[in-house]
Structure formats: structure tokens, C-alpha cells
Amino acid sequence: MITYDSITKIFGTGKDTVTALDNVSFTMPKGEVVVFLGPSGCGKTTTLRLTNRLETLTRGNIVIEDQNIMDLDIVQLRQRLGYVIQAIGLFPNKTIAENIAVVPKLLGWDKERISERIDDLLQMNNLEPELYRERYPAELSGGQQQRVGVARGLAADPDILLMDEPFGAIDPINREEIQNEFLKLQANLKKTVAFVSHDIHEAIKMGDRIAIFDKGRLIQYDTPEVILTQPKNKFVADFVGSDRALKVLGLMRVSDVVNRRPKNIVQGGDRSPEALKFLDARGFRYGIVIERNRPIGFVTQKSLKYEEGLVRDVVERYPLFLRGKTSLRDVLSFMLMHDAGTFCVVDEDRNFAGTVTYNDIQKAVKESYADEAESDENGGAV
Amino acid sequence: MSTLRFIVDNFDEVMYLSWEHIWIVGVALLIATPIGVVLGIVITKHEQFASRVLNGANILMTIPSIALFGLMLPVLAIVNMGLGKVPAVIALVLYSQLPIIRNTYTAIKNVPPSLVDAGRGMGMNKWKLLRELEIPLATPVIIAGLRTAAVMNIGIAAIATYIGAGGLGVYIQQGIARVYPEMILSGAILVSLLAIVVDGGMAVLERLTTPEGIKVQRKLAR
Ligand SMILES: Nc1ncnc2c1ncn2[C@@H]1O[C@H](COP(=O)(O)OP(=O)(O)OP(=O)(O)O)[C@@H](O)[C@H]1O
Ligand SMILES: [Mg+2]
Numbered sequence: 001m002i003t004y005d006s007i008t009k010i011f012g013t014g015k016d017t018v019t020a021l022d023n024v025s026f027t028m029p030k031g032e033v034v035v036f037l038g039p040s041g042c043g044k045t046t047t048l049r050l051t052n053r054l055e056t057l058t059r060g061n062i063v064i065e066d067q068n069i070m071d072l073d074i075v076q077l078r079q080r081l082g083y084v085i086q087a088i089g090l091f092p093n094k095t096i097a098e099n100i101a102v103v104p105k106l107l108g109w110d111k112e113r114i115s116e117r118i119d120d121l122l123q124m125n126n127l128e129p130e131l132y133r134e135r136y137p138a139e140l141s142g143g144q145q146q147r148v149g150v151a152r153g154l155a156a157d158p159d160i161l162l163m164d165e166p167f168g169a170i171d172p173i174n175r176e177e178i179q180n181e182f183l184k185l186q187a188n189l190k191k192t193v194a195f196v197s198h199d200i201h202e203a204i205k206m207g208d209r210i211a212i213f214d215k216g217r218l219i220q221y222d223t224p225e226v227i228l229t230q231p232k233n234k235f236v237a238d239f240v241g242s243d244r245a246l247k248v249l250g251l252m253r254v255s256d257v258v259n260r261r262p263k264n265i266v267q268g269g270d271r272s273p274e275a276l277k278f279l280d281a282r283g284f285r286y287g288i289v290i291e292r293n294r295p296i297g298f299v300t301q302k303s304l305k306y307e308e309g310l311v312r313d314v315v316e317r318y319p320l321f322l323r324g325k326t327s328l329r330d331v332l333s334f335m336l337m338h339d340a341g342t343f344c345v346v347d348e349d350r351n352f353a354g355t356v357t358y359n360d361i362q363k364a365v366k367e368s369y370a371d372e373a374e375s376d377e378n379g380g381a382v
Numbered sequence: 383m384s385t386l387r388f389i390v391d392n393f394d395e396v397m398y399l400s401w402e403h404i405w406i407v408g409v410a411l412l413i414a415t416p417i418g419v420v421l422g423i424v425i426t427k428h429e430q431f432a433s434r435v436l437n438g439a440n441i442l443m444t445i446p447s448i449a450l451f452g453l454m455l456p457v458l459a460i461v462n463m464g465l466g467k468v469p470a471v472i473a474l475v476l477y478s479q480l481p482i483i484r485n486t487y488t489a490i491k492n493v494p495p496s497l498v499d500a501g502r503g504m505g506m507n508k509w510k511l512l513r514e515l516e517i518p519l520a521t522p523v524i525i526a527g528l529r530t531a532a533v534m535n536i537g538i539a540a541i542a543t544y545i546g547a548g549g550l551g552v553y554i555q556q557g558i559a560r561v562y563p564e565m566i567l568s569g570a571i572l573v574s575l576l577a578i579v580v581d582g583g584m585a586v587l588e589r590l591t592t593p594e595g596i597k598v599q600r601k602l603a604r
Contacts, residue, residue, distance in 0.1 A: 049503075052503055054499065054502060054503055074505075075505045075507060076505070077505075078502070078503060078504060078505035079504070079505040083500065083503035083504055085496060085499060085500050085503065086496075087494075087496035087500075089494075089496045089497050089499065089500030090500075091497060091500075091501075091514070091515055091595075092497075092519070092593070092595045092596055092599055093515070093518045093519055093593035093594075093595045093596060094514075094595065095595070102501075102504055102506070102514075103504050103505065106504070106505055106506065106510070136594065136595035136598045136599070137595065137599075138595060138598045138599035138602050138603075139598055139602065152504075162503075
């Protein structure tokens with residue numbers, strides 16, 4: 001846990017002073033990723049650098065697990081905080097292995113332990129150790145260098161990681177990939193991570209919480225959902241963008257809205273006239289067709305009419321099935337692409353686990369905006 | 383051709399004078415290097431002295447060598463060392479300072495601040511940073527400074543013969559006095575040859591001290 005208590009940082013003296021941070025207080029819970037978000041110059045980097053004392057606080061306190069950072073030995077403090085900088089900053093004269101070994105060597109680990117650790121870290125970051133250990137940073141692509149940067153930050157297994165736009169210097173496709181990799185890592189490692197970004201998408205994706213800064217002040221500190229659905233003021237609303245309904249969808253999963261017991265189920269082995277009668281009696285325009293507990297497609301009243309055979313012979317197959325963790329943003333996109341209003345959800349064994357309809361999605365979005373609807377009345381023009 | 387004849391006929395003496403020449407320059411560099419490198423590093427960490435130190439070294443460099451010998455003579459005469467190798471070496475040490483300090487200072491300053499920052503952020507102290515990052519990256523440039531100093535000193539040492547330091551300048555000085563063209567030419571050619579060989583040697587050293595990673599970086603950048 002890291003507590004920032006009324007921290008203020010003023011650069012310079014006399015006339016040319018810059019207040020980089022102005023009385024900022026918040027707490028980063030253990031094991032969570034907190035994204036520092038905001039426009040250029042708002043004080044994100046400064047907050048990080050105050051934490052590992054590359055800059056000195058003007059006023060206020062930073063407390064890590066009950067210890068004021070000013071009471072700690074500066075070198076020990078820095079070795080406890082993994083640091084990944086914006087510019088990657090790998091030492092060009094050292095091999096990848098030597099780069100990763102910097103902090104373990106400072107801590108006096110023995111050779112074998114360091115060597116094992118390097119292999120583990122490279123593997124963890126999807127880099128083949130035999131291939132990359134002895135290479136130099138210049139021989140790696142931007143994305144690979146960034147991975148090594150992360151590995152170096154993790155080298156001595158610090159509880160806390162300070163990452164300053166760690167994935168800023170790579171192209172969007174690779175960034176997406178490395179973000180996913182990092183999330184997977186983090187799911188196991190559960191580090192407390194301060195993650196600087198100025199990209200709202202990245203913040204929503206990576207953050208358990210987001211701290212939005214503007215001109216040295218902390219404007220809002222909340223979970224991504226709350227930031228998107230209840231922006232505190234116009235600055236935050238503008239910063240997260242007018243498409244925040246879509247961004248909320250990016251956060252919600254199929255499992256949040258799935259209808260586990262839809263009533264319009266017919267079996268593939270049923271005969272068509274009976275299935276038609278069943279749907280008609282309950283007023284369903286279509287039915288989900290299931291065989292041996294697996295969904296295969298759907299039938300409409302229209303397609304069943306005049307049919308005499310089994311339902312499975314007239315079924316229209318679904319182009320795809322959803323998983324519980326699929327984001328609603330993707331589901332909506334599938335619906336638009338396939339001109340479909342319903343999709344089936346399956347579990348790991350491809351067994352039927354429910355349905356998601358367009359209406360379910362719409363309802364979920366409306367609910368998440370219930371609070372904002374009121375504030376919109378006082379000036380909700382777009 | 384008669385110059386070559388002169389060199390062959392006086393081969394032992396030629397070898398001796400060459401050795402003397404190399405000795406003066408070599409000793410001067412051995413003394414000048416630690417002083418210049420340390421000064422160069424110190425002024426990167428204490429920026430307020432940088433311009434003063436560099437200006438000082440610059441002024442030293444502008445004093446003509448003959449004048450410098452003249453200036454030192456009365457001072458060193460007190461300890462009975464006004465003439466000979468001692469004032470020669472001292473002068474060469476002084477002249478070497480500018481290229482060595484300047485190159486060290488620039489090279490260390492040119493280490494990207496983001497790298498230094500990353501190192502400090504990981505808990506490296508000043509010494510570790512110097513040893514593992516700044517000096518390795520700066521070494522080839524520092525060697526380039528030594529190269530400049532060495533070549534320059536070979537020329538200046540030839541003049542130091544006027545204060546009795548010996549070396550290949552002896553042939554030039556005596557050749558002029560005796561109006562002996564072969565002797566003058568021998569001295570001049572040998573001094574030039576020495577400068578060329580040392581320059582080449584230092585160039586090799588420069589390449590050898592370039593960290594492998596930097597060589598790779600350069601190759602890929604091309
Ligand atoms: N060493 C310094 N000396 C003087 N002013 C500084 C220094 N470091 C930062 N500042 C100023 O403090 C403010 C906050 O800077 P900071 O680097 O924290 O911004 P940031 O949010 O990280 O921006 P970016 O997204 O561009 O990286 C800026 O106005 C900046 O100019
Ligand atoms: Mg920054």
C-alpha cells in the first residue's frame with residue numbers, strides 16, 4: 001500500500017517556480033494497478049519520481065507500508081521499487097542479461113541465482129532466453145526492448161512497480177499484445193503498480209483504479225467504471241471522451257449480463273410442428289436449438305412453418321459463440337457484423353451457458369448510467 | 383636518398399633519440415591522463431566549475447611552447463630543473479589537459495539522461511553509474527582525446543630539444559645549426575612518422591575500447 005498525503009512539489013526558486021503537484025492525496029491499495037492519467041505536464045511523472053525520491057517532496061508525506069519514504073535509506077527504497085521508465089532506458093553497453101541483472105547484482109545475489117532469475121523473467125515476458133540473453137538492446141525491436149524493460153523492473157521481485165508510460169514507445173498492435181501479456185503477469189504476481197499513461201483506453205484496460213490529474217491537481221480517483229459513468233466534472237468527461245458508453249461496454253463482460261435460463265429453448269431432436277406450437281404458445285419469434293446440451297443455432301417461427309421433419313434439419317447455425325469473459329463491446333460489434341440480435345454463451349466444454357441479446361446490453365448500459373442521467377439535466381449538451 | 387643513408391649510418395643513435403622522444407611523450411601522457419580524466423568527470427558533476435576549468439585549459443593551450451618553456455625556466459631553476467626532461471614533461475602534461483578534459487566532459491555529458499535516470503531509479507549510486515554506464519560509454523571519446531594529445535605532444539616534444547630534453551628534435555636543431563640538410567630531414571621525417579604511427583595505434587585502441595553493444599548499435603543504424 002502506498003499513501004500519498006497532501007503531497008506538493010514545486011520546482012525552481014524565486015520567480016520561475018512551477019507547481020508540478022498541488023496538495024495531492026490518495027492511497028494505492030496493495031496488489032492493484034493504479035493508472036495515473038492526464039494531459040502532458042499534469043504531474044504524472046513527478047508523482048512517480050517523488051515516490052522513489054528521484055525528486056524531493058516540497059510538502060507532504062509518502063508512506064509505503066507504514067514507513068515514511070524519507071525515513072528509508074534511499075538506495076534500499078529504490079531497490080524495493082521496480083522502475084520502468086518512459087524511454088525504456090536499457091543500457092546499450094550491456095547485454096540483455098546484464099541489463100536485467102543490474103538490481104540483483106546491487107543486492108549481492110550470487111551468480112546462479114541471478115542467472116536463473118534472468119531466464120525466468122525472459123520466459124515470463126515471452127522472450128526465448130537462449131536467443132536473447134547475450135544480445136544487445138540495439139538488436140531488439142521496440143516491443144522486445146520494452147519487454148526487457150519490464151523484466152528489468154521486476155528483476156529483484158519488488159512488491160511495487162513504478163511504470164512511466166511503459167508501453168508508450170511501440171506501435172498500437174504490439175502495444176495491445178504487450179498490455180495483455182502484462183495483465184496476465186500481473187494476475188499472478190499481484191504487484192502494487194503505479195502506471196503512468198495518457199491514453200484513456202490503456203487506463204481503462206490496465207487500471208483497477210484511475211487517478212486523473214490536471215495541472216498538478218488530482219481531479220478524480222475511482223475505478224474505471226465510475227470514472228466513465230460518473231465523471232466528476234467537465235474536464236474528466238471531456239478527457240474520457242464522448243464515446244464513453246462504448247468504453248463502458250469495453251469494461252463489461254458477457255458474464256455480467258448473460259441470461260442463464262432463457263425460456264425459448266427447443267431441442268434439435270424435436271419435431272418441427274411441435275417446436276412451432278411451443279414457440280407460438282409462448283409468443284417467441286424464434287427459439288434457441290440445443291443438442292446434447294450444446295447450442296447449435298436457432299429457428300424462427302417462419303422457418304418452422306410447413307416443415308414436418310426434425311428441428312435440427314432446419315436450424316440456422318450461429319456464426320460464433322460467446323464466452324463469459326468476452327467484452328460487451330466485442331459482442332455489440334459481432335451483432336452489427338452478423339446482423340444478429342442474440343448470441344449464445346458457452347462454457348469451457350462448449351455446453352450451453354445462456355444467451356445475450358441486444359436488449360440485455362442496452363439495459364446494462366442504461367443501468368450503469370442511471371446516476372449520470374440526473375446530472376445530465378443541468379447542461380448535458382454534447 | 384642521402385637522408386636514408388644518414389639514418390642507416392646512425393641507426394643506434396636514431397633508435398636512442400626515438401626512444402627518448404617516445405619516453406617524454408609517454409610519461410607526459412601517463413601523468414596527464416588521470417589528471418585530465420578526473421577533472422573532466424568532476425566538472426560534469428559540479429557544473430559550476432566546468433566553464434572555468436575548460437577556459438583554463440584553453441588558455442594553457444594558447445601559450446606558444448617556446449614561451450611556456452621560457453616561463454617555466456626561472457621557476458624550475460630554483461630546484462635546479464630549469465632545463466632537461468622535467469620541464470618538457472610538465473609542458474606536455476599541461477598542453478594535454480584541454481583535449482583530455484574536453485573530451486571526457488563532453489563524452490560523459492552525452493550519456494543520455496534517461497539512462498542515468500533509469501540507473502539512479504534502480505538504486506545505482508554515483509560510482510556504480512560511472513563504472514557501469516558512463517565511463518564505458520565515454521571511453522572511446524576519451525581515447526580520442528588522448529589521441530589528439532599524443533599527436534600534438536609528439537610535435538611539441540620536438541621543440542623541447544631547445545631546453546635540452548633530447549628526442550628526435552635534436553637532429554632538427556643540430557642540423558639547422560650545422561647546416562646539415564640530411565640531418566634536418568631525418569629528424570623531421572622521423573618525428574612525422576612517429577606521429578602517424580601513434581595516431582594509427584590510438585585509432586585502433588579507440589575501436590577496441592568501444593563497447594560491443596555500441597558497435598552493434600552503430601552497425602544497425604547504418
Ligand atoms: N526538473 C524539473 N524542473 C522544472 N520543472 C519541472 C521539472 N520536472 C517537471 N517539471 C514541470 O512539472 C510539471 C509536471 O511535469 P511531469 O513531468 O510530472 O508531467 P507529466 O504529467 O509526466 O507529463 P508528460 O505526459 O508530458 O510526461 C510540468 O509543468 C513540468 O514542466
Ligand atoms: Mg511524464
